Amino acid sequence: MIVLDGVTVEYSDSVPLERVTLELEPGCTAVMGPSGSGKSTLLRIIAGQQKPTVGAVAIDGVAVAAASWRSSGDPRVALIHQDYRLVPFLTVEQNLLLAAELREVNRSAVDVDDALDRVGLPSAMRSRLPRTMSGGEQQRVAIARALMTGAPVVLADEPTGALDEGNTERITEVLVDLGRKERLVIVVATHDPGVARRMDRCLRLIDGKLAPAG
């Protein structure tokens, strides 16, 4: 379980998160809120990519590790972006293996076909370059890359923001399955009410504060 305790993020001219306290269980949580309400900041804080000004974040009782010269954040968390961020000159397989290597995943746990299968892509796609794939396929590769790390927490920042309706549906389905069937903690920042409805729970941020549930 992820616990945020009184998390505030403050810059000289803005306060993107203010005293946010919440618990996130395995399953799917949507985070909605207007542009600038702090959704991406919240995901970066959970991933350890940014330190709160005040407050604490822990996963299963252990404080989230901050990014350092060796890592981009806590190894228990994988972050997926709207624009996929695949390495363009590497094949699908190489993109996935690179993620496992950077996270120092045990070789016996590295299984490219399994990761592709879990996001509904055929193993024949292993040798494709990202530019030869549709946006929806690339986003599925980005999710498979997150799975390669073995992280029990997968955060997705607007994962369907650049996709059409059909691909939005497919990506949402993949994330929902990972939360419900595999019991990963899935947190999805989204502007799409249709995506949020599919999740188990929806949080709302307004000006950096958590809106009351309901």
Ligand SMILES: Nc1ncnc2c1ncn2[C@@H]1O[C@H](COP(=O)(O)OP(=O)(O)OP(=O)(O)O)[C@@H](O)[C@H]1O
């Ligand atoms: N490094 C920074 N320095 C100053 N202000 C920042 C910084 N990073 C974010 N902010 C501010 O924090 C606020 C929240 O930004 P954030 O990206 O978390 O919002 P968001 O809800 O994800 O927005 P969107 O839906 O448009 O992606 C914004 O007002 C933004 O300008």
